Amino acid sequence: MLTITNLHASIDGKEILRGINLTVNKGEIHAIMGPNGSGKSTLAAVLAGREQYEVTSGSVEFEGKDLLAMPPEERAREGIFLAFQYPVEIPGVSNTNFLKAAVNEIRKHRGLEPLEPRSFLTMMREKMALVEMDPTMVSRSVNEGFSGGEKKRNEIFQMAMLEPKLAILDETDSGLDIDALKIVAHGVNKLRSPENATIVITHYQRLLNYIIPDVVHVLYRGRIIKSGGKELALELEAKGYDWVRDSLLQEEGAI
Amino acid sequence: MSGVLSFQEKLTREFNTFEGNLNGQAQSSIHMLRQQAMKRFVELGFPTIRHEEWRYTNLFPVLQHEYEIMLQSPSQLTQADIEPFLLPHTDANIIVLVNGVYVQALSRLVSSSDALQVMPLAEALKRKPMLIEQHFARYAAWQDDAMVALNTAFSVQGVYIEVAPKAVIEEPIHLISVNDAQRCHTFIPMRHLITIGAGAEVSIVETTSTFCAEQYASLTHSVSEILLAHNASLHLYMLQNDREHAHCVHNTHVYQEAHSTFRSIVITLSGGLVRNTLNTVLAGHGADAHLYGLYLVEDKTLVDNHTCVEHAVAHCTSNELYKGVLDGSATGVFNGKIIVRPHAQKTLAYQSNRNILLSRAASIHTKPQLEIFADDVKCSHGCTSGQLDDEALFYLRARGLGQERAQALLLYAFAGEMTEKIDLEPLREHVESVIAARLHQERD
Ligand SMILES: Nc1ncnc2c1ncn2[C@@H]1O[C@H](COP(=O)(O)OP(=O)(O)OP(=O)(O)O)[C@@H](O)[C@H]1O
Numbered sequence: 244m245l246t247i248t249n250l251h252a253s254i255d256g257k258e259i260l261r262g263i264n265l266t267v268n269k270g271e272i273h274a275i276m277g278p279n280g281s282g283k284s285t286l287a288a289v290l291a292g293r294e295q296y297e298v299t300s301g302s303v304e305f306e307g308k309d310l311l312a313m314p315p316e317e318r319a320r321e322g323i324f325l326a327f328q329y330p331v332e333i334p335g336v337s338n339t340n341f342l343k344a345a346v347n348e349i350r351k352h353r354g355l356e357p358l359e360p361r362s363f364l365t366m367m368r369e370k371m372a373l374v375e376m377d378p379t380m381v382s383r384s385v386n387e388g389f390s391g392g393e394k395k396r397n398e399i400f401q402m403a404m405l406e407p408k409l410a411i412l413d414e415t416d417s418g419l420d421i422d423a424l425k426i427v428a429h430g431v432n433k434l435r436s437p438e439n440a441t442i443v444i445t446h447y448q449r450l451l452n453y454i455i456p457d458v459v460h461v462l463y464r465g466r467i468i469k470s471g472g473k474e475l476a477l478e479l480e481a482k483g484y485d486w487v488r489d490s491l492l493q494e495e496g497a498i
Numbered sequence: 499m500s501g502v503l504s505f506q507e508k509l510t511r512e513f514n515t516f517e518g519n520l521n522g523q524a525q526s527s528i529h530m531l532r533q534q535a536m537k538r539f540v541e542l543g544f545p546t547i548r549h550e551e552w553r554y555t556n557l558f559p560v561l562q563h564e565y566e567i568m569l570q571s572p573s574q575l576t577q578a579d580i581e582p583f584l585l586p587h588t589d590a591n592i593i594v595l596v597n598g599v600y601v602q603a604l605s606r607l608v609s610s611s612d613a614l615q616v617m618p619l620a621e622a623l624k625r626k627p628m629l630i631e632q633h634f635a636r637y638a639a640w641q642d643d644a645m646v647a648l649n650t651a652f653s654v655q656g657v658y659i660e661v662a663p664k665a666v667i668e669e670p671i672h673l674i675s676v677n678d679a680q681r682c683h684t685f686i687p688m689r690h691l692i693t694i695g696a697g698a699e700v701s702i703v704e705t706t707s708t709f710c711a712e713q714y715a716s717l718t719h720s721v722s723e724i725l726l727a728h729n730a731s732l733h734l735y736m737l738q739n740d741r742e743h744a745h746c747v748h749n750t751h752v753y754q755e756a757h758s759t760f761r762s763i764v765i766t767l768s769g770g771l772v773r774n775t776l777n778t779v780l781a782g783h784g785a786d787a788h789l790y791g792l793y794l795v796e797d798k799t800l801v802d803n804h805t806c807v808e809h810a811v812a813h814c815t816s817n818e819l820y821k822g823v824l825d826g827s828a829t830g831v832f833n834g835k836i837i838v839r840p841h842a843q844k845t846l847a848y849q850s851n852r853n854i855l856l857s858r859a860a861s862i863h864t865k866p867q868l869e870i871f872a873d874d875v876k877c878s879h880g881c882t883s884g885q886l887d888d889e890a891l892f893y894l895r896a897r898g899l900g901q902e903r904a905q906a907l908l909l910y911a912f913a914g915e916m917t918e919k920i921d922l923e924p925l926r927e928h929v930e931s932v933i934a935a936r937l938h939q940e941r942d
């Protein structure tokens with residue numbers, strides 16, 4: 244579904260991603276872990292199409308298409324969804340209107356008619372229930388005055404509404420209380436299908452108890468330096484990132 | 499330059515002709531005042547960009563045209579001509595001025611005459627001499643302002659509106675100025691005086707619309723003086739959505755007695771050169787003023803809002819927010835003056851001006867001007883000018899909204915903060931639909 248090959252990206256001339264290789268297949272869940280500032284959000288932003296980042300080399304193929312050639316809206320319409328680490332507050336734009344526009348843009352792209360207002364409302368109600376979101380929140384402005392946890396939950400609600408093929412969750416677990424974490428994980432699992440895939444960026448092994456990853460990657464200074472099964476997350480939690488780096492250096496030294 | 503001088507000379511000739519036709523009235527106190535004002539205007543001349551208050555608003559190109567001066571010459575318009583300017587589904591007191599002249603046949607007052615009286619200004623000054631002693635030319639000082647002086651000299655047309663004490667007028671007053679520039683360049687001076695009695699409440703909507711042929715310009719020059727007596731309340735809406743050759747210089751001078759409330763919303767959506775001077779004097783304890791503005795302009799429109807809030811006494815509040823979106827090669831000017839006089843302790847004064855520039859050719863000149871002579875006051879001001887929030891744009895696009903759609907949604911929201919302050923439902927609907935159409939935005 245997604246093939247990232249030797250991806251380099253920089254901002255203001257500073258190289259952040261330094262040769263990322265990653266393949267995600269349909270039906271898989273990948274977790275990306277790594278220390279602060281290692282480039283996790285940068286990778287997510289580059290995949291979503293944030294223009295500030297300059298891709299200096301490499302390629303990204305999504306469902307057989309050149310992802311990097313598309314503007315952000317087209318990526319979204321093709322089925323990429325980024326749950327932002329820091330969702331943006333947009334005063335004056337109501338959640339409902341915004342979502343209606345988004346849902347219908349994506350439907351249009353798929354050759355579907357816009358949703359009838361009634362079906363849209365039914366769908367909203369259903370998805371809100373899925374993430375146990377307070378119905379009053381959708382009539383408010385996008386994220387305005389939402390608590391940290393509410394913002395995260397709103398991201399998952401949007402994901403549920405937009406039914407993406409590939410969802411990238413950037414630290415969606417940070418700032419969530421234990422119950423909210425379970426609800427969000429439950430939502431993600433519910434939406435899981437053999438046809439779609441998820442990339443979960445997280446600092447905490449805890450989330451991975453609920454969303455069981457197929458592969459765990461360690462991103463370190465703009466590179467994936469280690470990949471493994473879900474046990475890798477536990478090992479990281481116990482031993483820290485220095486352990487990966489050191490063992491890597493040792494391996495390299497041994498060669 | 500020569501065009502401007504010849505216009506100035508033409509004004510002088512016209513003034514003399516007008517005087518000649520006054521017969522016995524040339525000695526009246528009002529006319530003496532006009533003469534002094536005319537003299538002062540000739541001394542001062544039209545303001546140039548060297549004048550601090552006109553630095554970014556160059557009147558001269560607009561003054562080049564060979565204007566016909568419209569004095570007591572309403573053109574023949576019918577009810578059908580006026581129809582498009584009415585607010586739909588609104589039971590309003592409609593006052594129609596054609597080329598500055600109050601046309602009773604096209605107007606319609608629905609409130610009782612005990613509560614509301616409307617008449618041509620000239621008639622009011624004749625019938626009620628106390629107006630001259632107490633109000634006329636008392637709030638709009640002409641001695642140092644050439645444009646006010648000129649308007650005072652030609653203060654023969656326009657209306658007097660009187661709201662009786664304690665009258666609570668449910669139906670808004672809609673002051674519709676229709677200008678006819680179909681056959682020549684037209685210059686239309688008008689002068690209004692509005693007195694709102696103690697404890698009275700009213701809303702006034704002012705709109706100006708011009709019928710103009712492609713090759714002709716119009717220049718509307720109005721001065722309104724408004725007295726808000728003790729405890730009175732006025733909501734004033736000015737909606738400016740005129741043709742590109744329709745220029746205007748509006749002055750609104752408000753004087754507020756104790757515990758009165760003044761709330762204005764000035765909305766400029768199109769026009770040529772649009773200059774709005776809006777001054778209010780908080781002259782009695784506990785008075786408050788809320789000045790709001792929204793300008794959403796493109797092409798070559800120049801919109802200039804010069805406001806001045808004078809806190810003359812203690813315990814008054816003023817709050818001001820102007821927001822603008824400038825596209826094309828439009829120019830915006832915002833100058834917000836706040837004066838706090840020495841005894842005006844416990845003053846609260848807030849001011850903010852926020853602008854979004856959508857094109858490289860658009861520009862904004864914004865300047866707060868605080869003159870504070872009291873020590874126990876809370877004043878704040880701020881201005882921002884920039885592009886749309888990049889992060890918000892990206893967020894919307896990352897959800898599938900195209901660049902234009904996302905931009906329109908954000909602009910509509912930006913303007914929405916102002917439009918939602920319009921308490922008159924039909925007016926709000928109208929303004930929102932004009933803005934939505936401009937942004938190609940679907941409304942809920
Ligand atoms: N606009 C920018 N200008 C300069 N440096 C930037 C900019 N944006 C990001 N960076 C730098 O890029 C690096 C990677 O940032 P990124 O947000 O991708 O890290 P992260 O792995 O998501 O970290 P965290 O775990 O804290 O969320 C950091 O060193 C950061 O300071």
Ligand SMILES: [Mg+2]
Pocket residue numbers: 283284285328413414
């Ligand atoms: Mg991050």
